[in-house]
């Protein structure tokens with residue numbers, strides 16, 4: 001595929017076939033991921049590929065109540081608004097069928113190899129993840145290029161102690177995400193739902209229109 005078409009159609013895949021994903025493809029997407037940039041090239045990210053059915057079920061059992069809690073907040077209007085029609089239904093379906101996705105990849109990071117340069121600005125640090133998620137996106141783009149669907153999830157990080165115990169993840173690592181990987185049961189979107197460029201890109205001063213955007 002053309003790179004730009006991969007970028008424009010890599011969605012969060014909510015519906016998967018249960019067909020196996022070959023080891024060669026899993027290796028291919030992980031290999032794409034490792035070319036991502038990281039601060040000082042420290043490469044803090046490691047991956048645990050979970051194919052074992054019992055462990056996938058265990059991850060599902062940890063994920064489901066966390067998602068149910070978020071879903072309740074969405075449903076009550078406490079968080080979130082303006083979703084696309086069907087969004088919550090699709091995400092709920094994804095959660096309910098998580099154990100059936102053939103591959104789950106738990107993303108880990110060596111916390112000591114991450115330097116959040118904005119840690120002392122008196123607000124939430126956002127650079128803490130900046131040596132982690134470029135690799136995740138590389139993986140998802142490589143998957144899309146092979147016709148595989150994927151979804152980046154972070155809710156499972158709330159169950160980090162349990163996930164680390166289940167997968168024997170060393171103490172010094174943080175869990176950063178869980179990516180699902182499998183063959184999509186529905187076609188990829190022709191176009192993702194994203195803000196117009198003119199709303200998010202500016203020239204020389206924030207808020208000044210960028211010509212051509």
Ligand SMILES: Cc1cc2nc3c(=O)[nH]c(=O)nc-3n(C[C@H](O)[C@H](O)[C@H](O)COP(=O)(O)O)c2cc1C
Nearest residue numbers: 010011012013091094151152153154155156192193
């Ligand atoms: C940082 C991050 C965290 C996310 N966490 C979750 C999650 O825990 N569970 C989930 O179902 N989707 C999760 N998503 C997927 C988003 O809901 C999805 O990317 C977004 O709705 C856009 O979907 P689309 O690409 O299909 O348009 C996450 C995405 C990102 C970037």
